[in-house]
Amino acid sequence: MALGVAVVGVLGTLLSALLTQRASDRSRRYELEQAERQRLEDLAAQRHETVKEQRRAAYVMLNKAARQYQTALTDHLHVLLRGEDRQDARAQLDEARSVHRDCYAEAQLIVPDPVLDLAGRVNKSLNATYGMIKRLDNGTPRPGDSLDAVQASADASWDLLRQVRHRMRSDLGVVDAE
Helix, strand or coil, X not given: CHHHHHHHHHHHHHHHHHHHHHHHHHHHHHHHHHHHHHHXXXXXXXXXXXXXXXXXXXXXXXXXXXXXXXXHHHHHHHHHHHCXXXXXXXXXHHHHHHHHHHHHHHHHHHCCHHHHHHHXXXXXXXXHXXXXXXXXXXXXXXXXXXXXXXXXXXXXXXXXXXXXXXXXXXXXXXXXCC
């Protein structure tokens, strides 16, 4: 009997150590899983912030380039209306168009479809105005090309620019979405 009690005591001591070790291992494994889960959440949040910053930068550049392109178009229109020398206006217009094209190409890879769709409408409008101005400047107008048509197209582009800017700001959370 004493031997049985001794065996049970030794087994209890060994089993107690084993159970304590298993509980400690489970606790350590749970802590490691929690730490890994937190690390993955932090990494996802960092990626989200990086994407948001890239999108914000693309929006800033696209807005700036589109406004400069629109301004160069308007300036060139005024040069045509006044009959002034067009050389500087041509160079500024071509430079603004080139910068806008590059910014729009970058935006196509970064911005979400709702913003990109509206930015595409802006791009199309600006390029249509550009085409009319260039044809008028070169003395090769198409039917419907006129300085009044350029002015109307430019006015429509300004409205589209306001819309795309509002959409970009909404996407960034700067203003309430409609």
